[in-house]
Every structure is written in structure tokens, then in C-alpha cells.
Amino acid sequence: MSIPGNFIYSIFLFFWSLSVFKTWMFGDMGKLINPRFVPITIASAVIALIMGAAILKYGRHMTLRLSVIKIAILVIPLMVFLGSRPTLFAADSDVKSTSASRAFNPDTDIESEPVLEARGNDPVVISEENYYSVISDMFNFPDLYAGKHIRISGMIVHKNHPKDPSDCAVMRMMMVCCAADLVPVGLTCRFDHASSIPQRSWHHIEGKISAAVRDNDTIPVIMVEKMSDIPEPKDRYIYPL
Amino acid sequence: MNSSGQFLKTQKLPFKGKKILLPVIVFAFICISSVEIQWYEYDLEVLQKILTVFTGIIMQSFPFLMAGAMLSSAIHEFVPDRLVAKFFAAEGKRTTVAALFAAFLFPVCDCAAVPAAAGFFRKKFPLSATVMFMLASPMINPVVIASTWYAFGDFRILLARIGLGICIPVIIGLAAGKVFRDSGVLKKNRAEESSGVARGHCGCADGGCDHEHHHDHGAEGSRLSRMFAHAGTDFVSVLPFIIAGAAVSSLLQVLVPKNTLLGGISGVTLQTAVMIGFAFVLSICSTSDAFFARSFMSHVSTGPALAFMTAGPMIDFKNTLMMSEYFRKRFILFIAGSVALSVFITTIAIQFIFFRGL
Numbered sequence: 001m002s003i004p005g006n007f008i009y010s011i012f013l014f015f016w017s018l019s020v021f022k023t024w025m026f027g028d029m030g031k032l033i034n035p036r037f038v039p040i041t042i043a044s045a046v047i048a049l050i051m052g053a054a055i056l057k058y059g060r061h062m063t064l065r066l067s068v069i070k071i072a073i074l075v076i077p078l079m080v081f082l083g084s085r086p087t088l089f090a091a092d093s094d095v096k097s098t099s100a101s102r103a104f105n106p107d108t109d110i111e112s113e114p115v116l117e118a119r120g121n122d123p124v125v126i127s128e129e130n131y132y133s134v135i136s137d138m139f140n141f142p143d144l145y146a147g148k149h150i151r152i153s154g155m156i157v158h159k160n161h162p163k164d165p166s167d168c169a170v171m172r173m174m175m176v177c178c179a180a181d182l183v184p185v186g187l188t189c190r191f192d193h194a195s196s197i198p199q200r201s202w203h204h205i206e207g208k209i210s211a212a213v214r215d216n217d218t219i220p221v222i223m224v225e226k227m228s229d230i231p232e233p234k235d236r237y238i239y240p241l
Numbered sequence: 242m243n244s245s246g247q248f249l250k251t252q253k254l255p256f257k258g259k260k261i262l263l264p265v266i267v268f269a270f271i272c273i274s275s276v277e278i279q280w281y282e283y284d285l286e287v288l289q290k291i292l293t294v295f296t297g298i299i300m301q302s303f304p305f306l307m308a309g310a311m312l313s314s315a316i317h318e319f320v321p322d323r324l325v326a327k328f329f330a331a332e333g334k335r336t337t338v339a340a341l342f343a344a345f346l347f348p349v350c351d352c353a354a355v356p357a358a359a360g361f362f363r364k365k366f367p368l369s370a371t372v373m374f375m376l377a378s379p380m381i382n383p384v385v386i387a388s389t390w391y392a393f394g395d396f397r398i399l400l401a402r403i404g405l406g407i408c409i410p411v412i413i414g415l416a417a418g419k420v421f422r423d424s425g426v427l428k429k430n431r432a433e434e435s436s437g438v439a440r441g442h443c444g445c446a447d448g449g450c451d452h453e454h455h456h457d458h459g460a461e462g463s464r465l466s467r468m469f470a471h472a473g474t475d476f477v478s479v480l481p482f483i484i485a486g487a488a489v490s491s492l493l494q495v496l497v498p499k500n501t502l503l504g505g506i507s508g509v510t511l512q513t514a515v516m517i518g519f520a521f522v523l524s525i526c527s528t529s530d531a532f533f534a535r536s537f538m539s540h541v542s543t544g545p546a547l548a549f550m551t552a553g554p555m556i557d558f559k560n561t562l563m564m565s566e567y568f569r570k571r572f573i574l575f576i577a578g579s580v581a582l583s584v585f586i587t588t589i590a591i592q593f594i595f596f597r598g599l
Contacts, residue, residue: 179297
């Protein structure tokens with residue numbers, strides 16, 4: 001059996017385009033990449049089709065320069081793309097891994113508009129738009145926020161081995177580029193019945209911010225006053241950029 | 242195409258993969274269907290996470306890899322050799338500035354930089370300038386600068402990253418220019434593509450060609466058609482390396498407890514070495530690695546975090562595999578070794594000079 005080289009190249013380009021379109025049409029693109037990349041990814045799938053057509057039409061004398069191993073490597077992920085659907089990531093149980101877990105530099109000052117607004121407001125309202133910038137600022141300057149009220153929504157996550165049973169965390173997963181760089185971002189919450197809240201359930205929380213010392217760091221902690229169930233948002237992730 | 246304007250008989254090559262492809266396809270289907278089987282909840286979750294990270298990396302690399310292949314191909318087709326010879330004939334300040342300026346204007350990650358650099362090499366751009374472009378473009382483009390600022394909000398870290406993103410590529414580029422001046426860096430088959438004797442994929446380079454056709458990239462038609470055809474083959478040729486890199490990266494990202502590992506490491510020197518190793522195996526995109534580095538800050542000092550953000554964009558597992566498609570082994574080892582060493586030394590120095598105690 002012999003297959004023309006240009007045909008193999010075109011087939012692969014066609015199926016790779018198809019897998020991108022399939023992911024997009026099934027609404028799974030947001031689970032894999034930041035929405036800002038979706039238009040260029042779709043555009044690249046269209047370009048891949050054009051490339052495939054150009055190779056098929058004009059590349060009749062092309063030599064196939066793909067070894068069997070390379071072909072196998074190309075086939076497997078295509079089957080994953082076409083045969084399965086991506087999952088949504090929940091926040092890790094290890095709350096310590098939050099990206100805003102330590103104020104590493106006292107000189108840090110991201111004086112963006114949401115941060116300046118949050119510093120001046122009481123209550124501090126955390127939305128999807130200001131989620132990362134304000135929480136990051138709270139970790140950098142916990143004393144500036146101590147005593148203020150806060151409103152925040154997110155997923156409740158319990159630590160694997162909490163030092164205090166009344167502790168849990170409210171968090172969201174943050175995606176910058178793709179699923180590979182997802183990191184949990186959130187705040188520690190404290191209230192009496194923390195352990196009774198189901199893991200990874202979605203809640204709206206209102207409370208008062210206090211500055212607590214943990215592992216030689218001063219971190220912001222929400223002293224919960226009010227908590228209510230909310231439905232899981234349509235888009236579980238937040239996007240800082 | 243022959244003299245009468247008709248396409249000659251299509252060249253067919255023996256395709257020996259079908260015997261191996263069948264078990265591969267069966268294996269892949271078993272993998273996929275296992276996702277649907279409710280084994281233990283934990284195992285299912287981990288497998289799904291690995292697959293999601295894996296597909297996420299590939300999906301995100303897709304447009305950038307294509308941009309690199311298109312740029313490489315466009316240069317190949319549309320930039321005349323005499324123009325390169327006229328403006329970039331000699332290594333010097335002008336080519337250094339031009340390389341860094343191009344790196345700044347090319348807002349992509351290393352997925353695009355490697356095929357683009359291969360295109361520059363093929364077109365006989367100066368070696369040092371091309372190395373500078375390849376190493377600097379994932380570091381100093383506006384998207385990376387913005388994400389670093391947003392993640393850290395600290396001018397000193399931002400300036401340190403930009404400074405390293407300029408100084409290290411310039412030093413390594415100049416050194417590569419001296420070391421590889423006479424030997425060349427492209428693999429034999431890739432170098433032949435630009436030789437004018439055996440351009441393209443037509444197989445004439447192997448001596449097995451007895452037909453008569455237009456000898457320009459193995460593809461016929463207009464320059465634009467050839468550009469698309471050439472970029473397409475480049476794209477498909479490099480894609481397996483991205484896939485292999487993504488597979489290893491996704492396994493390590495989900496299975497290796499990074500923060501737990503880092504929690505037990507003390508001392509800036511050891512932390513820096515480990516962070517360079519992490520940067521290599523995790524293969525995080527340069528546009529998002531600042532946020533990743535920020536998440537490590539609860540366990541490591543600023544210098545090691547900077548090492549992570551500097552080494553990763555220049556050399557990681559994914560782009561090393563990709564480089565192996567284009568470049569000679571000696572050149573790849575030179576780049577990897579010099580990047581690791583220079584990042585190790587400079588970031589430790591920066592830690593002790595500017596970030597002592599942080």
C-alpha cells in the first residue's frame with residue numbers, strides 16, 4: 001500500500017481543524033483556553049484547512065517526512081480531541097497553593113483602578129472583573145483591608161488537614177492562557193460550622209476582613225457573617241487578562 | 242509540472258505504518274473509553290485532569306505554532322536573498338538591534354519562535370541575530386511584559402525579567418555566532434531546503450527523482466499557494482514534538498506535587514536549580530508563567546522565581562523536542578546548557594544584589 005505524501009499532510013491538517021471546530025461547537029473551548037485566544041484559534045483552524053487544500057492541490061511531489069512514530073503521535077491526541085470532552089477543574093484541596101498566598105514584597109503596589117476603588121470602599125465587593133487584582137492586593141496589604149466588610153462568591157474548599165476546623169476557603173480557578181496554568185485564587189474564611197459545608201459547593205459570602213498570622217505571614221481572613229447557596233456560574237474560571 | 246503544462250504522475254511512497262497504527266488506535270480508544278468507566282472517583286478525576294491539561298496545551302499552542310510556520314514560510318517565499326545579503330550580511334550592532342526589535346514585535350511564545358528561527362536560518366540571516374531572536378522573543382514581547390506586570394506589580398521584577406530577556410539572548414547569540422560560525426546549526430535535510438539544489442519535499446535530494454518539474458519547495462502554483470503548502474508541512478512536521486512535550490508536561494503538572502516538593506527545599510542556590518528544572522519540564526507558556534511563578538512565591542525567594550520565568554521561555558522540554566526537528570544536537574545542547582548556566586548565575590546574583598531577604 002502506498003499513500004501520496006501530500007495526502008497524509010492534508011488529512012492531518014483537515015482532522016486537526018475538525019478537532020478545533022468540534023471543541024468550539026461543543027462549547028468546550030473555554031475549559032481549555034482563555035476566551036481571548038478563541039478567535040485566533042478558530043482562525044488558525046481555518047488557515048489549517050487552506051494549508052491542507054494548498055498541499056493537496058499543489059504539493060503533488062511532496063515526500064512524506066513523517067516517521068511511523070510521528071504519525072502515531074499525531075493520531076492519538078486527535079482521537080482524544082474527537083472522542084472525549086474536557087473536564088472543568090475544581091480548586092485544589094490544598095488551599096496553601098493559592099497564587100495570592102503570601103505578601104512577598106511590601107513595596108508591591110498594583111495601583112490599578114479596581115484596586116484603588118476596593119481600597120476606598122466598605123464593603124469591598126469582589127467581582128469576576130476585579131477578582132485577582134483585589135485579592136492579590138489584600139494579600140500584599142492585609143492591614144489596609146482589616147476591619148472592612150467584604151462580599152465574595154466562589155467555591156468552598158476545605159483543606160486536607162486544617163489547623164483550625166472552623167477554617168475553609170472561598171476560591172475560583174484562574175486561567176491565564178490554558179488549562180495547564182490554572183491556579184486556585186481565594187481567601188481563607190472562618191466560621192463555626194465550616195466543616196459542615198460540602199466540599200466544592202458554591203456560595204455567596206459576606207463578612208468582615210481581619211488580618212491573621214499564619215506560618216509567619218500576615219494574611220487576610222474573612223470572618224463569615226452571612227453565607228448563602230448560589231448556583232454554579234456558567235463560567236467557573238476567572239481570567240485576569 | 243512538465244513542459245506541456247500537465248502534472249506528472251504523483252510520486253507515491255511506501256507507507257509502512259499500518260501495522261503499527263492499528264494497535265496504537267486500539268490503545269487510544271481504550272484510553273478514551275476508560276474515562277467513561279466509573280472506576281475509583283479519584284483515578285477518574287486525575288485521568289480527566291491529565292487529558293484536559295494535555296488538550297489545553299495543544300489547543301493553546303495551535304495558533305502560535307501556525308504563526309511561526311507561516312512567518313517562516315513567508316520569509317522563505319517573499320524575502321529575496323539579495324535583501325538579506327544586503328542588510329544582514331555581517332554580524333554587528335545593526336543586526337543585534339534588528340533581532341531584538343523583531344523579538345519585541347513578535348508577540349508569541351516559544352512555540353512560534355523555534356520554527357520562525359529555523360526560517361531565518363534557512364534564509365541565511367546571521368546566526369547570532371537569529372539565536373537572539375529565538376531566545377528573546379518569548380521573553381520581551383508586549384504580552385509577556387503585561388502579564389509579568391499584572392502578576393507581580395513590581396517594577397524591579399519586571400525590569401529584571403526584561404533585562405535578563407535582553408542580556409542573556411545577546412550573550413548566547415554572540416557566543417553561538419563564534420562557536421557555530423563554520424559548522425552550521427540546521428540539520429542536513431533542513432539545510433538542503435534552502436540550498437537551491439534540493440529545495441523542498443520533492444525527494445530529489447535523495448537522488449530518487451527522475452521526473453521533471455518546477456524545483457521550488459516541492460509545491461507548485463503561485464508563491465502564496467506555495468507559502469501555505471510549505472507552512473502546512475512545517476506545521477504537521479513539528480506538531481508531534483509539541484504533542485509529546487504536552488503529554489510529558491501534563492503528566493508532571495497533574496501528578497507532581499510542586500508546592501510540596503518546593504516546601505522542603507531551602508537555600509537560594511538549590512531553589513534556583515530546582516526552579517530551572519521545573520521550568521524545563523513543565524513547559525509553561527511564557528505569556529502565563531509569571532502567574533505560575535507568583536504561585537511559587539510562598540515557597541521560594543524572588544531570584545528562583547525569576548529563574549523560572551527566564552529559563553522556561555528560552556528552553557523547555559517542549560521547545561527542545563521541537564528544536565530537534567530543525568537543529569543539530571550539538572547546537573541544541575549548546576543552547577540548553579548556556580541558558581541554564583547563565584540563568585542560574587544571573588538570577589542568584591540578582592537575588593543577592595536586589596532582592597536580599599525577599
